[in-house]
Every structure is written in C-alpha cells, then in structure tokens.
Amino acid sequence: MPRPARSTAKFISYDLRPAKQSERGMLVDALKLGGDCGLNIRDYRYVGMGANRFYDFLLLHKYLGIRDMVSIEHDKDMYARALYNVPYRFIDVRNTTVVEFLATDRNEKPEIIWLDYDGGIGPDIVADILSMANRLKQGDFCFVTVSGPPPRVLEAKSDADRLTYLRDTMGDVVGEVSLEDVEKHSFPQAVHKILYSAFKNAFAPRLDGSFIPLVQLEYADSMSMVTVGGAMLADGTAASYRSRMKHAFPYLSTDEPRLYDIRSFNLTERERSLFDRASTTKNKRSAEWNTLKKLGFKDTDFDSYNELIRYLPRYVETIV
C-alpha cells in the first residue's frame, strides 16, 4: 500500500481507533455465531473493562442485546469518571481488581468475559487466564487483550535475557516462544504464543468440553495490541461453532495458533469508495481495481480489505 513518507498519525485519539473498532466488530460477529449454535447470547452476562467510554458495552448491547453487564475499574479516580460516564443504567460498574473480581464474584448465568488490559504480558495475565478456566461454565466465552511490545522491564534487555525472563516468570506457557519471537519488532508473536498456550493449558484438564480459540488478533492504532480468546464448549457445539467460524472468518484459525493482523488502512474517502466497489464485484479486473492499481495498491491490499470490509469504521468530522 502506498504510504506517506512519514506518518504523522502515530498517536490516534482514543475516540478514533479504527483498528480497535474493527477488532470489536469481529469479536461481536464471532459471538453472534453462538446464536446459530444454540447459545442464547442475549441472556448472557458481559464482564468487561469499560473505562469511561464503554465502547464494547455499547456494541454488545446494540448488536447482541445483552443487558446484564459488569465493568471492572480498579483505579479509584477512574471509577468516579466511569460512574459519571456510564451509558446504560444496567451496567454495574465495580471498583475492584480483576483478581478480586474473579475470586469473589459468584455468577450462575452464562458469561462473556473480556479482560482488555492496557499493559503488557506478565505472570498476572497468565494467572487470570487460569482463574477464568476454573470459573467458566460450558458455553461461556473469555478474551484477553494485552499490548504487543516488550513490557518496560524488558525494553533494554537483550533477546536472550528477554526469553530467560519470560521463562522465569511465566514458566511452561513460554515453551513455544523462540529467540526470534522476542525481538522488539516481533514481540507481539511472543505475546500471542504465550496467551494461546495459557488458554490451551488452563482449559486442558476440563472434561466437560474443550476450549475453542475464536479470535487471535493483532492490531495497532498507536501501539500494537494482541487479543486471544474463545469459548468453552461441549464437543458437539464446538464442531458446529468451528464450522460456522470457518465460513464467516476463513482467515481465522480455531484449531491452531495463528495470529491475524488487522491491517490499518490509511485511505482517503475516495479511495475507500473504490475499494468498497472493487472488493464487492465479481469482476476482478474492474475499473475501480485498475484505478487503485495505478495508485500503487497491491493485490494483498485488496485481500485484506475484503476480509475487513464489514469492520472498518468510517469517521467523519463535523463542526458543532
């Protein structure tokens, strides 16, 4: 894709995070498939980390009809703002930590938990995944998002020292991580492998079903982030869900560790209209396709756009 010589958009306003919004959209669509597999998603409880904008809560209510919602906010100052900004009265904002919540909250309803952290990978995250595996019932969902770059404690360390640190602090779930994965530019790969192994390992002893990974996503608005998560399903439901995921998201894997990169498209509105039409016509060599090719776009750009077309948000500027 042709790019400006130097991007000036390194830091994107929190309100305008197109890649994050694409991720949310994909996650909602993946959850929606649960309805086709006999899961009554509307009656689920959603546990998330809504901060003071609650975007995920808005989407899950609008598109899935969920009304039982809990937002975890550990920061006392942010808690006051979260209470002030909460968009729906049925969202129960709790001033607690994830550890406390998972240890003390008792819930009989089917559940979707999304631990959307700001920070990097660490032993606490792995422990949270273990706690969720103990808590989740058959038919429940859980997702974890963490930042992709090395945590601050590892920033200045060599690759070998990074790998040693990860192994020392997180143990066996680091087993598949290689020296190449912990290089600065590829660290999200290490994060993904750790999260994937942590989920697989945490749910492995469960005899009432198995954990099916639904999303393994990397995206970057300003900073690279990685999301891994899925559902704890009985064998029959798992086969049905896998089949539907394969149809709806042929580029996502539900049975092996494969990270999907949600690409950032830096397109003008005119270019985007051309992409919309070029991606939705049967004629592969359409006039729009020719125009975009002349502008320097490649076949891989069309493929990625085609995969994400339904999830890319459109932002418009208004003067008020």
Add this chain to the structure above:
Amino acid sequence: MTNTVKADASPEKRLFISLLTRDIPLVAAFLDLVDNSINAAVEPFANRLRTASEYLALFGDETVNPAVTIEMTVSSTRVEIRDTAGGISAKTAEDHVFKFGRGDEPGSSSDRLSVYGIGLKRAIFKLGNNITIRSDHIDGGFDLNLQVAAWAQSNEQPWKINISPRKPVDPGKTGTTIVVTELYDEVSRRLNDGVFTGQLRDAVSRTYAYYAAKLVTIVVNGQVVDGTKIDLGENHASESFNFGNVTCAVTAGIGVPEGGAFRDRSSGWFVFCNGRAVISADKSTLTGWGGGGLPIFQPKHRPFLGTVFFVSERPEELPWTTTKAGINEDSAIWQTARRHMAAIGRIVISFLDSRYNDEGTEIASADLQSAAGENRVSVLSAAVASPRTFSVPAKIENASVRIQYDAQASDIKRIAAHLKKPGMSGSDVGRHTFNYFLRNEVGTD
C-alpha cells in the same frame, strides 16, 4: 502328610499394563523412547564411553558428528518417533525386545542408556491402543502391529507379540519407526494442552545435553533441539570416587548468571548417569538440602551449581530408578555420593551465606562473579579434572556502611517543609541531615 498344590500366581495383562504405565509421567515416557534410540546410536562408540574421561574425550573429538537423527512428531491424535540408528534385528526382537525385564540375561556390553528392559514397552503402552513398529536392520528387521486392548484380553501363556520379519537392508538405510495412534483420552488432552511440546523440548534439551548435537540430532515437531549448556566458574571444588563398577565425580561451584542474575532453573544439583541427566536443578532433601549436610535452600544460594556424574559400563549398577527420572535414594552408591556432595557443597554454601549479615549484602554481585573466576568450564570438564577445592576469596572490606533507623513520619515531613522541599523522601532527609552534621559539626577532610 500335607498335599501341595500349585496356586495360580500368573500375571494378568491388564493389571500389569496399568501398573506399569501409572508411575511414569508422559514426558518421561517420551524420553524412554529417546533413550532407546540413543542407546542404539551410541553402540558404535561404546568402547569409547567407559569412563567420565572418555565421555569428555569423545565430546571434544571434532571428527565425531551426529550420524543419527531422532525425530519426534507429536499431535493430539498421533505420536511418531523415528530414528536412523542401526535398527533392531528380527532375532533380537523375537528373543529380547518385547520381554518385560531382562531376567538373568546380561545386558549388551554396548548398552549405555538401556537398563531394565522395560522402557520401550512402558512408553508405548502409556500412549495409546494402536502401536506400529517398523525396524530395518542389516540382518533383517521386523514389522509389528499391536492392538493393546485386544492383546490384553487374550490369556495365552507365555505372553507373545506377533512380529513379521523384514528383509535385510544396506547399512545406510537402517532405523526404527514407532507410531502410536488411538491415543488414550488423558494422553490426547495432555498433548493438546498448549505446553506439552515446550515441556518435551525443554526436557530433551536438559536430559540429553551431552548427546544432543554431538552424537545425535534430536528433532521435536520439526524443530531441532539443542542441548542445554551448563557451565560453572573455574573456581570450584571437585572429588571423585569409585564404587564397584561405577565411577562418580562430584563438582560444586558458582554457576554462570543469565541476564545478569543467577536463575533458579540453573542452580542446585544436577545428576547425570552415563551422560543422561536424571535430576536437574534439585534443591530438595534428596540432594542433601535441609538436613543432609546442607542448609534448606534459600534464594541467596541461587548461584550454587553442583553436578554428580556417574559412569558405568553396567548401567544397571547406576543409582537411577526405572523411569530414569529419579534416584534410588537408598542405594549405597547414592548414599556415598551424598556424603561427598555435602562435603564439597558446604564450602561454597558457606561462602554464599557470608554474603549477607544483619546489615544486608556484604558481597556484591560483581565480587561474586570474581569469586567464581574469570573463566567458565563445562560441568563435564570439571567432573573429569583432578580433585580440587573451592578457594574462598578474602573478604573485601566495604568502604561504606549502610545506615538504617526509624523516625517519626511527622518529623520527616517537618524537616522536608523546613528545607522547603515537601516531596523529600525519608532517605533523602536522612542523607541531608547526615551530611549537614558531618559538614557543620565534624568537618569534612
């Protein structure tokens, strides 16, 4: 007159298989299969692997390169282990390989990692119901296909397993392939638990640190596994002793830090039998910590690295258990080794203990590394070197002394406010007031 009748005491296959496989962890079962392959791979070198010195000499021989590849492919539905060693002849298979235990038969003089004649069977019975083995040998190998459940139901005596002979092959085409399918549910779950392959690679890397990359190439799911390198500082203690047909070398010193710190996984005692690691990084009573001549292991002992290297041409005389994942604690040779371990370990531990006193750390990390010595040596070189003792470095007198005392928080705040620096920490206030007194009351030099 009393009549004597013979009561039935024959073994029952299902119980036997159940008991046999229950005591071995899954990773150890895979290592049992690797042991068999390595045992076959080192056969041509057997007359160069009789003493610890010979192990070191072979390791240093640059003309020796891995001639055998051992490849494991593991998924939740199928396990395959394939090696390119000399294979098993149909005759050996018929007479020995599938017999449970060796009885009174002596082992082969070339055996180094094959001990009790039980590992292969236990490993494959542990994994699944459908077992296929194909072995090619220069004298003719064999094929085997075994359905374990059906075999276990038959009552034939003595126990037999059907094999079909294969034609002889040329020397470059020998090898053995074992495939297990219809994996047991527990095994399948474990193999698919997200961490098993990593644990297996780690175990292979530690267990075959000596053999990997020198005599064999070991591959797990397409990835070559290198042996874990274990070095210690040149300032170390070592002793050796003979016990029957076994030689034993014990070494203790200071390990090598990784990433600026001594790591838990690289500290404690490492025990090798014929070059195979049996115990790694042990800090328990088994190796003498907490009552066996050494104190209870504490984080301050993390720089400690000790190795015990047992070697014998008669592997059954080594103190390993049948799973080779543990030590026969009651064996006389292990009890003797433990006394040597405590004797030479104590001086290193005593030095590490002296790093700390009531006033905190006495010996800085840099001094610790200097105490270990400038150069590193492999644990194998250390094990075969002449006996030596750990040279305790002279204590360096610190030029500075740490001062710690309690003060009222309100007083600290008052001083900070007086100095018009309300954000000052307690230590900054302490440093300021100390310097003030030194400057104004005592006077500086």
